[in-house]
Amino acid sequence: MASRIFKDKGLVLRTKVIGEADRLVTLLTLENGKIEAVARGARKMKSKLAAGVDIFTSGEYTFHRGKTWPVITSQNPVERFLWFRDDPDLYPYGLYLSELTDRLIFGEEPCPKPYQLLLSGWRLLGEGGDRALILRAFELKLFDSLGYSPGLDYCQGCGSEQTKGFSPKEGNLICDRCRCADFIALQSGTIALARRLLQSPLQQVGMIRPSARQKEELARMNSNFIAYHLDLGELKSKRLLKE
Numbered sequence: 043m044a045s046r047i048f049k050d051k052g053l054v055l056r057t058k059v060i061g062e063a064d065r066l067v068t069l070l071t072l073e074n075g076k077i078e079a080v081a082r083g084a085r086k087m088k089s090k091l092a093a094g095v096d097i098f099t100s101g102e103y104t105f106h107r108g109k110t111w112p113v114i115t116s117q118n119p120v121e122r123f124l125w126f127r128d129d130p131d132l133y134p135y136g137l138y139l140s141e142l143t144d145r146l147i148f149g150e151e152p153c154p155k156p157y158q159l160l161l162s163g164w165r166l167l168g169e170g171g172d173r174a175l176i177l178r179a180f181e182l183k184l185f186d187s188l189g190y191s192p193g194l195d196y197c198q199g200c201g202s203e204q205t206k207g208f209s210p211k212e213g214n215l216i217c218d219r220c221r222c223a224d225f226i227a228l229q230s231g232t233i234a235l236a237r238r239l240l241q242s243p244l245q246q247v248g249m250i251r252p253s254a255r256q257k258e259e260l261a262r263m264n265s266n267f268i269a270y271h272l273d274l275g276e277l278k279s280k281r282l283l284k285e
């Protein structure tokens with residue numbers, strides 16, 4: 043049986059008001075996966091918990107496993123990504139990384155790769171650079187870390203390396219001869235871009251300079267792939283990004 047008191051590093055994905063002064067905090071932790079925990083009194087002005095349980099915080103937390111939700115008994119915020127709060131244009135980009143992570147990860151299995159990816163993504167967005175490209179790289183790398191990576195090596199139908207597009211349904215590149223109903227045509231540069239984003243550390247996104255068309259094609263490939271395979275429901279960040 044799990045220890046009743048445990049410590050872990052965590053990233054705050056989401057918080058919800060419960061009761062008069064409490065918050066229900068959803069964290070992606072380094073060693074315990076996704077945890078929903080109660081921060082008692084976190085909405086009171088003088089609360090010692092308040093600063094560490096805001097969305098876009100990276101911190102160290104102590105949890106006490108109660109009968110229902112674990113309770114956060116202490117916290118030490120290490121990094122607070124205040125640029126998302128201070129810049130309304132940047133906010134939906136950071137929120138999208140949080141929401142996508144939240145929707146794709148279930149349960150308390152350790153998931154160190156998504157943890158590091160989200161931490162890097164929040165940092166990179168605040169440091170400037172190509173926001174849309176950071177999102178595309180994050181999508182590909184998050185899918186990959188969870189075992190849902192699109193197949194970017196050869197045609198799903200015949201194994202040819204002369205691929206010309208992507209099938210969201212197959213989740214794979216497709217050649218001209220094997221074109222299927224949902225075929226999305228891609229320039230060879232877009233295919234190379236997708237491979238490079240998947241293979242490079244997220245921190246290296248700033249060294250990649252794709253064309254506007256390659257970015258558009260990759261956005262279409264990723265969003266159709268997500269829509270076909272994953273039921274994400276309505277994301278607030280997607281709505282804000284469209285506006």
Ligand SMILES: [Zn+2]
Binds near residue numbers: 198219
């Ligand atoms: Zn083929």
